[in-house]
Amino acid sequence: MSLQQTIDQDIKSxxxxxxxxxxxxLRAIKAALLLAKTEKGAEEGITEEMEVKVLQKxxxxxxxxxxxxxxxxxxxxxQIENEELQVIExxxxxxxxxxxIISHIKDAIARTGAASxxxxxxxxxxxxxxxxxxxDGKTISEVVKELLG
Numbered sequence: 001m002s003l004q005q006t007i008d009q010d011i012k013s014x015x016x017x018x019x020x021x022x023x024x025x026l027r028a029i030k031a032a033l034l035l036a037k038t039e040k041g042a043e044e045g046i047t048e049e050m051e052v053k054v055l056q057k058x059x060x061x062x063x064x065x066x067x068x069x070x071x072x073x074x075x076x077x078x079q080i081e082n083e084e085l086q087v088i089e090x091x092x093x094x095x096x097x098x099x100x101i102i103s104h105i106k107d108a109i110a111r112t113g114a115a116s117x118x119x120x121x122x123x124x125x126x127x128x129x130x131x132x133x134x135x136d137g138k139t140i141s142e143v144v145k146e147l148l149g
Contacts, residue, residue, distance in 0.1 A: 003051045003091065004033055024080070025087025032058055052133035058088045096135045098143070104131060105143050117148050 007030050014023040032054045036046050046054075062085040069078040096104075105127055112122045123144050131140060 003048075004030075007033070007091075021080075021083035022087050025084040028058060028084060029055065029088060029091065049132070052093065055088055055092050056133065056136075059085060059092065062088065093133050096131065098139065101131070101135050101139060101143055102147070105140070105147060109147060114148060117145070120144055120148055123148070 007026055011023065011026045011030065014026055033046065033051065036050060036054050062081050066078050066081040066085065069075075069081060105123065108123050108126045108130070112119065112126060114120070114123050124141065127140055127144065128137065
């Protein structure tokens with residue numbers, strides 16, 4: 001079953017159970033997937049990799065909004081963003097922990113022969129491709145800076 005079909009089924013069950021927080025998150029996912037499907041250059045459907053990218057984008061948006069609401073002392077809006085964030089994250093592949101990311105990046109540094117921050121672009125290019133959907137880009141960037149710095 002594709003992600004789109006899973007989301008449709010989960011929307012129905014959220015409507016039946018009157019779970020408004022889950023329903024908001026699921027509708028956000030459905031809208032983003034439909035938008036990605038109709039974008040210029042999109043083929044008949046979207047690939048699994050594109051679905052993961054859409055979900056990651058939604059997660060990033062929710063985290064940024066939640067941080068802003070927390071800084072502005074708006075707990076009501078912060079809670080809404082956080083609820084949607086949890087729903088969206090449930091559909092992402094299992095994220096790697098920091099230790100696994102560090103070991104993977106150390107391996108990539110050894111393979112590329114990177115020695116300083118000048119080589120960060122080489123390492124980031126390789127690691128971002130290999131860990132796409134499994135780790136957050138911000139975390140990857142932080143770890144690469146730590147290891148090369």
